[in-house]
Amino acid sequence: AQSVTQPDIHITVSEGASLELRCNYSYGATPYLFWYVQSPGQGLQLLLKYFSGDTLVQGIKGFEAEFKRSQSSFNLRKPSVHWSDAAEYFCAVGAVGNFNKFYFGSGTKLNVKP
Protein backbone atom coordinates (compact mmCIF):
# COMPACT_ATOMS: atom_id res chain seq x y z
CA ALA A 1 0.00 0.00 0.00
CA GLN A 2 1.08 3.53 -0.62
CA SER A 3 2.05 5.85 2.21
CA VAL A 4 3.69 9.22 2.59
CA THR A 5 5.82 10.51 5.45
CA GLN A 6 6.60 14.14 6.09
CA PRO A 7 8.97 14.01 9.04
CA ASP A 8 8.86 17.72 9.85
CA ILE A 9 5.64 18.94 11.45
CA HIS A 10 6.75 22.55 11.79
CA ILE A 11 9.57 24.45 10.13
CA THR A 12 10.54 28.07 10.69
CA VAL A 13 12.81 29.89 8.26
CA SER A 14 13.79 33.50 7.87
CA GLU A 15 12.53 35.44 4.91
CA GLY A 16 15.06 35.19 2.11
CA ALA A 17 16.51 31.93 3.39
CA SER A 18 16.36 28.69 1.43
CA LEU A 19 13.80 26.01 2.21
CA GLU A 20 13.66 22.26 1.92
CA LEU A 21 10.63 20.24 2.97
CA ARG A 22 11.08 16.51 3.18
CA CYS A 23 8.80 13.84 1.80
CA ASN A 24 9.33 10.09 1.77
CA TYR A 25 6.93 7.72 0.09
CA SER A 26 6.29 4.04 0.05
CA TYR A 27 5.04 2.47 -3.14
CA GLY A 28 6.04 -0.60 -5.07
CA ALA A 29 5.92 0.81 -8.56
CA THR A 30 6.75 4.19 -9.98
CA PRO A 31 4.62 6.64 -8.07
CA TYR A 32 2.89 9.77 -9.14
CA LEU A 33 4.03 12.45 -6.71
CA PHE A 34 2.54 15.82 -5.86
CA TRP A 35 3.13 18.77 -3.61
CA TYR A 36 0.17 20.87 -2.52
CA VAL A 37 -0.01 24.02 -0.40
CA GLN A 38 -2.86 25.00 1.88
CA SER A 39 -3.28 28.48 3.29
CA PRO A 40 -5.51 28.99 6.33
CA GLY A 41 -9.17 28.61 5.44
CA GLN A 42 -8.34 27.58 1.91
CA GLY A 43 -8.40 24.42 -0.12
CA LEU A 44 -5.31 22.81 -1.57
CA GLN A 45 -3.37 24.31 -4.43
CA LEU A 46 -1.08 22.19 -6.58
CA LEU A 47 2.55 23.36 -6.55
CA LEU A 48 4.05 20.70 -8.77
CA LYS A 49 3.82 17.07 -9.82
CA TYR A 50 6.07 14.28 -11.01
CA PHE A 51 5.10 11.38 -13.22
CA SER A 52 8.23 10.41 -15.13
CA GLY A 53 11.19 11.83 -16.97
CA ASP A 54 13.38 14.55 -15.55
CA THR A 55 13.65 13.99 -11.83
CA LEU A 56 13.85 17.70 -11.08
CA VAL A 57 10.48 19.33 -11.58
CA GLN A 58 9.64 22.99 -11.50
CA GLY A 59 6.43 24.29 -10.07
CA ILE A 60 4.63 27.50 -9.40
CA LYS A 61 5.76 30.25 -7.04
CA GLY A 62 9.44 29.38 -7.54
CA PHE A 63 9.22 25.91 -6.01
CA GLU A 64 10.99 22.84 -7.30
CA ALA A 65 11.17 19.22 -6.20
CA GLU A 66 13.56 16.39 -6.88
CA PHE A 67 12.50 12.76 -7.20
CA LYS A 68 15.09 10.35 -5.84
CA ARG A 69 14.03 6.77 -6.41
CA SER A 70 16.94 5.31 -4.41
CA GLN A 71 15.87 7.28 -1.34
CA SER A 72 12.11 7.11 -1.99
CA SER A 73 12.05 10.85 -1.56
CA PHE A 74 10.46 13.81 -3.22
CA ASN A 75 11.72 16.87 -1.35
CA LEU A 76 10.39 20.33 -2.04
CA ARG A 77 12.79 23.25 -2.29
CA LYS A 78 12.77 26.99 -2.73
CA PRO A 79 15.93 29.08 -2.92
CA SER A 80 14.51 32.17 -1.24
CA VAL A 81 11.40 32.13 0.91
CA HIS A 82 8.91 34.99 0.97
CA TRP A 83 6.63 35.84 3.87
CA SER A 84 3.66 34.86 1.70
CA ASP A 85 4.96 31.27 1.57
CA ALA A 86 3.84 30.71 5.15
CA ALA A 87 1.29 27.91 4.86
CA GLU A 88 0.96 24.16 5.26
CA TYR A 89 2.52 21.93 2.65
CA PHE A 90 1.38 18.45 1.77
CA CYS A 91 3.11 15.76 -0.19
CA ALA A 92 0.87 13.20 -1.89
CA VAL A 93 1.28 10.00 -3.86
CA GLY A 94 -1.06 8.53 -6.42
CA ALA A 95 -0.98 5.38 -8.48
CA VAL A 96 -2.09 4.10 -11.84
CA GLY A 97 -5.70 3.10 -11.86
CA ASN A 98 -6.50 4.64 -8.52
CA PHE A 99 -8.71 7.35 -9.99
CA ASN A 100 -7.44 10.27 -7.95
CA LYS A 101 -7.20 8.30 -4.73
CA PHE A 102 -4.24 10.15 -3.29
CA TYR A 103 -2.39 9.33 -0.11
CA PHE A 104 -1.32 12.50 1.66
CA GLY A 105 1.42 13.09 4.17
CA SER A 106 0.56 14.68 7.48
CA GLY A 107 1.76 18.07 6.32
CA THR A 108 4.51 20.52 7.25
CA LYS A 109 3.58 23.93 8.61
CA LEU A 110 5.96 26.60 7.42
CA ASN A 111 6.48 29.77 9.42
CA VAL A 112 8.46 32.60 7.90
CA LYS A 113 10.31 35.02 10.19
CA PRO A 114 10.68 38.59 8.98
Next chain:
Amino acid sequence: KAGVTQTPRYLIKTRGQQVTLSCSPISGHRSVSWYQQTPGQGLQFLFEYFSETQRNKGNFPGRFSGRQFSNSRSEMNVSTLELGDSALYLCASSLIGTEQETQYFGPGTRLLVL
Protein backbone atom coordinates in the same frame (compact mmCIF):
# COMPACT_ATOMS: atom_id res chain seq x y z
CA LYS B 1 -13.50 29.79 -15.29
CA ALA B 2 -15.03 29.38 -11.85
CA GLY B 3 -13.27 27.07 -9.44
CA VAL B 4 -14.65 24.22 -7.40
CA THR B 5 -17.41 25.43 -5.14
CA GLN B 6 -18.60 23.76 -1.99
CA THR B 7 -21.70 24.51 0.02
CA PRO B 8 -22.24 25.19 2.77
CA ARG B 9 -18.88 26.48 3.95
CA TYR B 10 -19.65 25.92 7.62
CA LEU B 11 -22.04 23.61 9.35
CA ILE B 12 -22.87 22.76 12.93
CA LYS B 13 -24.75 19.58 13.71
CA THR B 14 -25.41 17.45 16.76
CA ARG B 15 -24.62 13.79 17.26
CA GLY B 16 -27.03 11.44 15.60
CA GLN B 17 -28.11 13.87 12.92
CA GLN B 18 -27.27 13.52 9.27
CA VAL B 19 -25.69 16.02 6.92
CA THR B 20 -25.41 16.56 3.18
CA LEU B 21 -22.55 18.47 1.62
CA SER B 22 -22.50 19.69 -1.95
CA CYS B 23 -19.72 20.13 -4.48
CA SER B 24 -19.87 21.76 -7.89
CA PRO B 25 -16.83 20.91 -10.01
CA ILE B 26 -15.11 23.13 -12.50
CA SER B 27 -17.12 23.33 -15.70
CA GLY B 28 -16.22 20.40 -17.94
CA HIS B 29 -14.75 18.31 -15.14
CA ARG B 30 -16.45 14.96 -14.73
CA SER B 31 -14.42 13.43 -11.91
CA VAL B 32 -15.13 14.47 -8.34
CA SER B 33 -13.25 13.24 -5.29
CA TRP B 34 -13.94 13.80 -1.62
CA TYR B 35 -11.45 13.98 1.22
CA GLN B 36 -11.78 14.36 4.97
CA GLN B 37 -9.18 16.48 6.74
CA THR B 38 -8.74 16.29 10.51
CA PRO B 39 -5.84 17.31 12.76
CA GLY B 40 -5.38 13.74 13.94
CA GLN B 41 -5.78 11.73 10.76
CA GLY B 42 -4.77 14.31 8.17
CA LEU B 43 -6.19 14.11 4.69
CA GLN B 44 -8.01 10.90 3.94
CA PHE B 45 -9.66 9.86 0.71
CA LEU B 46 -13.38 9.19 0.94
CA PHE B 47 -14.51 8.37 -2.60
CA GLU B 48 -14.34 9.34 -6.24
CA TYR B 49 -17.14 9.65 -8.78
CA PHE B 50 -17.11 9.79 -12.54
CA SER B 51 -20.17 9.85 -14.76
CA GLU B 52 -22.41 9.17 -11.77
CA THR B 53 -20.46 6.04 -10.83
CA GLN B 54 -18.31 5.53 -7.78
CA ARG B 55 -14.99 4.20 -9.01
CA ASN B 56 -12.97 4.18 -5.83
CA LYS B 57 -13.54 4.51 -2.14
CA GLY B 58 -11.50 4.86 0.99
CA ASN B 59 -11.75 3.08 4.32
CA PHE B 60 -14.70 4.82 5.86
CA PRO B 61 -17.81 3.29 7.42
CA GLY B 62 -21.02 2.97 5.47
CA ARG B 63 -22.38 6.07 7.21
CA PHE B 64 -20.41 8.00 4.61
CA SER B 65 -21.98 7.93 1.19
CA GLY B 66 -22.00 10.00 -1.92
CA ARG B 67 -23.49 10.43 -5.31
CA GLN B 68 -22.95 12.31 -8.49
CA PHE B 69 -25.53 13.85 -10.74
CA SER B 70 -25.63 14.00 -14.51
CA ASN B 71 -24.25 17.55 -14.44
CA SER B 72 -21.23 16.23 -12.47
CA ARG B 73 -22.23 17.96 -9.27
CA SER B 74 -21.69 15.72 -6.30
CA GLU B 75 -23.06 15.36 -2.81
CA MET B 76 -21.80 13.45 0.14
CA ASN B 77 -23.91 12.40 3.04
CA VAL B 78 -22.96 11.43 6.54
CA SER B 79 -25.65 9.74 8.60
CA THR B 80 -25.77 9.27 12.36
CA LEU B 81 -23.10 11.85 12.98
CA GLU B 82 -20.42 11.19 15.58
CA LEU B 83 -18.15 13.70 17.30
CA GLY B 84 -15.23 12.30 15.34
CA ASP B 85 -16.85 13.34 12.09
CA SER B 86 -15.96 16.95 12.84
CA ALA B 87 -13.59 17.83 10.03
CA LEU B 88 -12.94 19.86 6.94
CA TYR B 89 -14.43 18.06 3.96
CA LEU B 90 -12.69 18.84 0.72
CA CYS B 91 -13.93 18.21 -2.75
CA ALA B 92 -11.68 18.07 -5.79
CA SER B 93 -12.41 17.85 -9.47
CA SER B 94 -10.53 16.90 -12.59
CA LEU B 95 -11.39 16.21 -16.20
CA ILE B 96 -11.72 12.43 -16.20
CA GLY B 97 -9.90 11.42 -13.03
CA THR B 98 -6.70 9.90 -14.33
CA GLU B 99 -3.73 9.89 -12.00
CA GLN B 100 -1.79 12.28 -14.19
CA GLU B 101 -4.37 15.02 -14.11
CA THR B 102 -4.30 17.93 -11.75
CA GLN B 103 -6.97 17.81 -9.10
CA TYR B 104 -8.46 21.20 -8.26
CA PHE B 105 -9.66 21.51 -4.70
CA GLY B 106 -12.51 23.55 -3.36
CA PRO B 107 -12.28 25.60 -0.14
CA GLY B 108 -13.98 22.88 1.84
CA THR B 109 -16.95 22.56 4.17
CA ARG B 110 -16.08 22.74 7.84
CA LEU B 111 -18.37 20.47 9.82
CA LEU B 112 -18.60 20.68 13.58
CA VAL B 113 -20.49 17.94 15.40
CA LEU B 114 -21.59 18.76 18.93
